[in-house]
Amino acid sequence: MKNTPQEHDVILLSHGDGGLLTHQLLDGLFLPAFRNDILDEAGDSARFPLEAGKYAFSSDSFIVSPPFFPGGDIGKLAVCGTVNDLVVSGSRPLYLSASFIVAEGMPVSVLSEIVQSMSETARSVGVPVVTGDTKVVGGYNPRDIFINTTGIGRIHPECDFSTSRLQPLDSVIITGSIADHGAAILSSRLGLDTDESPKSDCAPLTFLLEVLSPYLGSIRFMRDPTRGGLATCLKELVRSGSLDILLVEDRIPVSGKVRAVTDILGVDPLYLPSEGRAVIVAEQGRESCILDALRQHPLSQGAEVIGHLEKGKGNVYLKTNLGGTRPLQMLVGNPLPRIC
Amino acid sequence: MQARADYPERHPGYSSNLASAEYVSKIRDIGSRIAHKKGRRVKLMEVCGTHTVALARTGITEALSDVIELISGPGCPVCVTHQEDLNRMIGIGQMDDVIVATFGDLLRVPGYRTSLEKERAKGAFIHICYSPMEALEAAKSHSTAQVVFLGVGFETTAPAIAALVIQAKRERLDNLSVYSAVKVLPPALRALLGRGNTGLDGLILPGHVSTLIGKKAFDFLAWEYGIPSVVTGFGDVDLLLGLSTLLNLVNAGRSLTVNAYAHVAKESGNPEAMRMLSRCFEEGDTLWRGFGLIPGSGLELRAEYAAHDAKRRLGMPLQPVQSAEGHDHLCRCGDIIVGQMSPLDCSFFDNGCDPLSPMGPCMVSSEGACSAYYHYRDRRHSHNRGEVPQ
Numbered sequence: 001m002k003n004t005p006q007e008h009d010v011i012l013l014s015h016g017d018g019g020l021l022t023h024q025l026l027d028g029l030f031l032p033a034f035r036n037d038i039l040d041e042a043g044d045s046a047r048f049p050l051e052a053g054k055y056a057f058s059s060d061s062f063i064v065s066p067p068f069f070p071g072g073d074i075g076k077l078a079v080c081g082t083v084n085d086l087v088v089s090g091s092r093p094l095y096l097s098a099s100f101i102v103a104e105g106m107p108v109s110v111l112s113e114i115v116q117s118m119s120e121t122a123r124s125v126g127v128p129v130v131t132g133d134t135k136v137v138g139g140y141n142p143r144d145i146f147i148n149t150t151g152i153g154r155i156h157p158e159c160d161f162s163t164s165r166l167q168p169l170d171s172v173i174i175t176g177s178i179a180d181h182g183a184a185i186l187s188s189r190l191g192l193d194t195d196e197s198p199k200s201d202c203a204p205l206t207f208l209l210e211v212l213s214p215y216l217g218s219i220r221f222m223r224d225p226t227r228g229g230l231a232t233c234l235k236e237l238v239r240s241g242s243l244d245i246l247l248v249e250d251r252i253p254v255s256g257k258v259r260a261v262t263d264i265l266g267v268d269p270l271y272l273p274s275e276g277r278a279v280i281v282a283e284q285g286r287e288s289c290i291l292d293a294l295r296q297h298p299l300s301q302g303a304e305v306i307g308h309l310e311k312g313k314g315n316v317y318l319k320t321n322l323g324g325t326r327p328l329q330m331l332v333g334n335p336l337p338r339i340c
Numbered sequence: 341m342q343a344r345a346d347y348p349e350r351h352p353g354y355s356s357n358l359a360s361a362e363y364v365s366k367i368r369d370i371g372s373r374i375a376h377k378k379g380r381r382v383k384l385m386e387v388c389g390t391h392t393v394a395l396a397r398t399g400i401t402e403a404l405s406d407v408i409e410l411i412s413g414p415g416c417p418v419c420v421t422h423q424e425d426l427n428r429m430i431g432i433g434q435m436d437d438v439i440v441a442t443f444g445d446l447l448r449v450p451g452y453r454t455s456l457e458k459e460r461a462k463g464a465f466i467h468i469c470y471s472p473m474e475a476l477e478a479a480k481s482h483s484t485a486q487v488v489f490l491g492v493g494f495e496t497t498a499p500a501i502a503a504l505v506i507q508a509k510r511e512r513l514d515n516l517s518v519y520s521a522v523k524v525l526p527p528a529l530r531a532l533l534g535r536g537n538t539g540l541d542g543l544i545l546p547g548h549v550s551t552l553i554g555k556k557a558f559d560f561l562a563w564e565y566g567i568p569s570v571v572t573g574f575g576d577v578d579l580l581l582g583l584s585t586l587l588n589l590v591n592a593g594r595s596l597t598v599n600a601y602a603h604v605a606k607e608s609g610n611p612e613a614m615r616m617l618s619r620c621f622e623e624g625d626t627l628w629r630g631f632g633l634i635p636g637s638g639l640e641l642r643a644e645y646a647a648h649d650a651k652r653r654l655g656m657p658l659q660p661v662q663s664a665e666g667h668d669h670l671c672r673c674g675d676i677i678v679g680q681m682s683p684l685d686c687s688f689f690d691n692g693c694d695p696l697s698p699m700g701p702c703m704v705s706s707e708g709a710c711s712a713y714y715h716y717r718d719r720r721h722s723h724n725r726g727e728v729p730q
Contacts, residue, residue, distance in 0.1 A: 190470050265470075266390065266706065268397070322576055323361025324399015326716045332695035 009108040016102070016136030025134065029112055033119040034098070036128040046130035048095060051154065056091035058082055059150040067114065067145055069188045071180070071200030072275075074147060075117035080204050080275055081226070082149040083125060087205040088222040088278050090159025096122060097150045098132040105142030114145060125206040127151070156209055158216040165220040166243055170309045171287040173280040175208070175294055176201065176302035177253040178230050182272025183261045190265075198257040203276030203299050211293045211300070218286040223279050228331040231270040233279055234316045235330045244312025247328070249320045251306045270318075271331045281309070363580050364403055370587040371407035374541075381409040382590060383539050384583075385679055387529065388546030389416030389707025394574045396716035400583070408587075412709035414528045414628065414677045415546055417493045418445045419701045419708050422627035424660035425521045426701075427451045429490050430459060432519065432650065439465040439482055441475035442490040449701045472497075472504040479508070479516035488650045491520040495552040498522045498639055499613040502620035505641060508648050519650040520641055523626060525549055526557055527637035531628075532678055533565040540679070542586045543569035547578065547601045552617075554609030555599040562595040572600045620645060624658060629701070630674030633659070671700035676709050683710040690714060 014021045031039065038046050060081045067074040079096065086093040098118060102111060122129050180201035187197040205224065212219065225233035230252070234245050254262075254269050262269045276299060282290050287305045294303035316328040374382050386392050392412045395401045401410050414420050430451040433440040440456065447457045447468065460466040465485070467478050475489040491501045501518060508516040525546070532538065545558050550571045561569045568589035572582025582600045589596055599605060617639070626638025640658055641649040651658055670688065675681045683689050683702065693699040695714060702708035 266393075318399075320397075320399035321360050322398045322400055322403070322580070323364045324401075324403035326397065326399045326402060329715050 011102050011104060011106045011108065011111060011136055013104050013136050013138055016134055022134065029115055030132065033115045034129040036130065038128065038130040046095065048130065054155040056086050056089040056153045056155055058085040058089070059148065060085060061146060061148045063146050064185065066188050067143060069200055070184045070193055070197055072202035073114060073117050074145060075114035076121045077202050077275060078147040078149045079118050079121040080202050082151040083127060084205045084224045086151050086153035087208055088224050089155065090161045091153030091155040092209060093125065093127045093151050093153040093206065095152050096127055096129045098129045099148040100134045101146040102134065102136050103140035103142050103144040104136055104138045106145060121204065125204045156216060161219065161221045163221055163237055163241065166281060166309055168243065168309055168311050169284040170220055170281050171284055171305050172245060172247065172307040173282060173287060173290060174230065174253065174304055174306050175278045175280065175300040177255045177258065178225065178274050178277065179254060179258050179262065179269035179272035181275040182229065183258040186265060187261055196257065198255065198261055201274050201276035205276065205278055207297050207299060208278060211297050212290065215286055215290050215293065218283045219280055220283065221281040225277060225279055226273045226275060229271040229273055230279065231316065231328040232331045235328060238316065239314045241314055242311060243309050245307055245309055245316045247307035247316065247318045249318055251304050253302050253304050270328065360576060360580065364400065367580065367584050367587060368404055368407060370584065370591060371404055374587065374591050375407045381407055382541050382587065383409045383411065384542050384544060384586065385411050385413045385540050386544040387413035387415040388549070389419065389705065390548065390574055391544055391546065392709055392712045393707055394579060396712045398576055398579060400579060402717060411679045411682060412676065413679055414532060414630065415525065416705050416707040417497065418449060418705035419673060419677055420523060420628050421492055421521050421701065422629050424627060428656065428660055429519060430454055430456055432488050433459045433464045433466060437485050439467055439478055439485045439487045440490060441467045441469050441478050441487055443492065444468045445705045446490055446492060448698065448704045450698060472500045475504060475516060476507055476513065479513045483515060485515065487516045489518045491518045491522050493522055494525055494549055496548045498617050498621065502616050505620050505645050505648050509645060514647065517648045517650040517653050518641065520639060522621065522639040523628065523637055524639065527634050528628060528631065529561065531631050531634045533567065538679060540567060541590045543567060544582055544586060545569050545571040547571060547573040547605055550601060550605035550609065552609050552613055554607055555597065555605055556607050557609065558597045562597045566595045568595050569597045570600050571605055573604060627659060630677035673700035673702040676702055683713040
């Protein structure tokens with residue numbers, strides 16, 4: 001009898017029943033990929049000590065079709081998503097959990113590729129996956145996989161990121177071009193995967209707290225503009241307060257490849273997700289130093305100041321390239337291509 | 341928000357290229373001159389829903405709103421789809437062993453007490469397509485189900501739907517059919533202008549449709565109705581060029597149809613695409629929301645494609661009969677489509693009708709006038725209709 005799942009095998013419901021096949025999957029795929037001392041204890045929980053301090057704790061689930069897209073895959077996305085949520089909360093990620101719900105019929109080779117991608121991404125930022133779970137569900141497309149990652153991070157003592165600290169005249173900074181991830185996914189769904197189509201910006205943001213370490217005290221707030229894109233992210237910041245955000249359209253970086261796709265489809269890049277960018281709100285006067293620091297790093301060399309805060313009523317306004325001003329609302333429903 | 345002369349330059353870290361803004365200012369000056377002559381704002385209709393969105397998204401609508409009244413026309417394909425057609429489409433979605441393939445825009449349009457989205461939640465198989473050809477793949481991979489593609493759109497979408505039908509026949513895909521609610525635009529403009537008393541000073545004509553049917557298909561506007569019009573595209577420069585061209589025509593009192601999109605839309609359009617279209621479709625009378633029946637404004641599948649015509653296969657008359665019930669009579673989308681009112685005039689706008697709980701298609705469709713106003717207009721600065729600029 002085989003002791004490990006073979007590349008040409010497919011996932012069966014029995015792989016999720018806790019019996020022999022589950023253990024084969026664990027020993028043959030998950031444990032070797034994520035290997036670390038805490039995981040190797042193979043207990044019902046991960047056990048680890050923590051220093052005194054404040055901690056951030058975040059959980060996110062990932063359902064993306066297709067699971068592989070230009071610039072990444074659902075595995076890389078699942079690690080980056082939670083890691084980035086921890087980073088923009090001002091914390092250094094310490095540990096992750098990873099739980100998989102896999103469709104019956106998924107080739108083991110596909111699952112293996114996703115797991116390897118997760119492992120590489122987690123190792124690249126030094127965040128071990130210390131616990132996890134696998135379930136198998138029937139009745140789905142064999143390409144379907146749902147991944148939950150949960151993480152814990154220690155908050156940097158100088159970080160006090162909160163919307164309550166926002167002030168008029170604060171600067172709004174984006175760490176790079178927007179909507180690359182959303183445009184890459186849309187392109188994939190349309191079968192437009194060519195060298196000329198956009199690549200996802202999916203990347204871990206763990207470098208941010210390092211490059212910005214001299215300025216952490218000047219940063220009021222950070223968020224990663226994922227679902228709903230930049231517009232929704234900024235609207236969430238101010239919607240219930242007494243501040244407005246004023247953005248300048250031609251300062252918001254959008255790559256030519258993204259612009260081409262969004263123009264063809266008639267969707268607004270302001271509402272498409274990024275998965276490797278952060279929005280930073282910083283004290284007025286510190287934006288130049290912060291920009292210089294960000295632009296030293298390859299993952300944020302396209303950073304720009306895109307707007308600022310003013311007293312107001314919780315609105316986000318965009319000064320357009322044509323000199324008009326329009327309000328930005330939150331995303332309603334999915335951005336869908338036009339038909340005319 | 342107060343308009344501020346020092347925004348955004350006052351704030352360090354960015355500067356704005358205001359060359360285009362200066363052009364907008366020049367357009368505003370022409371508009372202002374005409375408005376003073378007429379004693380009211382210049383009234384222009386952007387026929388196409390994509391123009392409605394583009395003008396609002398670029399801030400042009402707002403920036404010129406005190407001198408130019410831009411109203412939306414019958415050019416949003418989902419919005420002009422008649423309620424009875426929508427009810428039928430949703431009914432098809434409720435049938436057993438049927439997969440409805442549709443553009444996403446139709447998903448949330450309310451039918452009679454339900455929508456495709458709600459039916460999907462109850463278990464209907466609704467396949468969202470980015471292109472009609474995806475329905476072909478759905479039919480191949482679900483050979484035991486009937487796949488019905490909901491054909492909604494204008495001349496721009498029609499060739500792709502025609503290609504789907506032709507390919508389905510070629511491949512003998514017996515489980516694929518199309519429900520055609522495809523429409524052509526010129527008869528709707530005749531219906532609109534034929535009513536008289538529109539108060540329109542000019543029309544902004546759709547660039548995409550013109551690439552298919554050609555600019556000359558709109559020449560009748562000047563000859564028969566004495567109204568100036570301009571074909572233009574959807575980019576910033578296209579919009580500005582189109583607006584300034586049209587305003588100059590209005591200012592000079594010249595009734596012409598001008599092509600300001602000639603680098604894309606040709607005088608005679610795209611004959612090859614039109615041939616494909618006429619190979620598959622023939623003209624028919626069809627119902628429009630807001631207009632009712634417009635002769636020769638619909639495209640029905642020809643008899644040789646009857647096997648792929650959902651209406652024939654399901655035993656439906658080509659034209660739905662208007663029923664007494666079947667939609668919410670409170671929704672004013674019909675009046676908005678024919679230019680009789682602005683979304684801001686509707687008492688339900690953002691007051692019971694919004695994108696989360698739409699009462700009609702104009703609030704659902706990405707090209708709908710109500711949706712464009714909701715998403716892109718600063719509603720606190722709206723001008724009363726017909727207000728004379730100071």
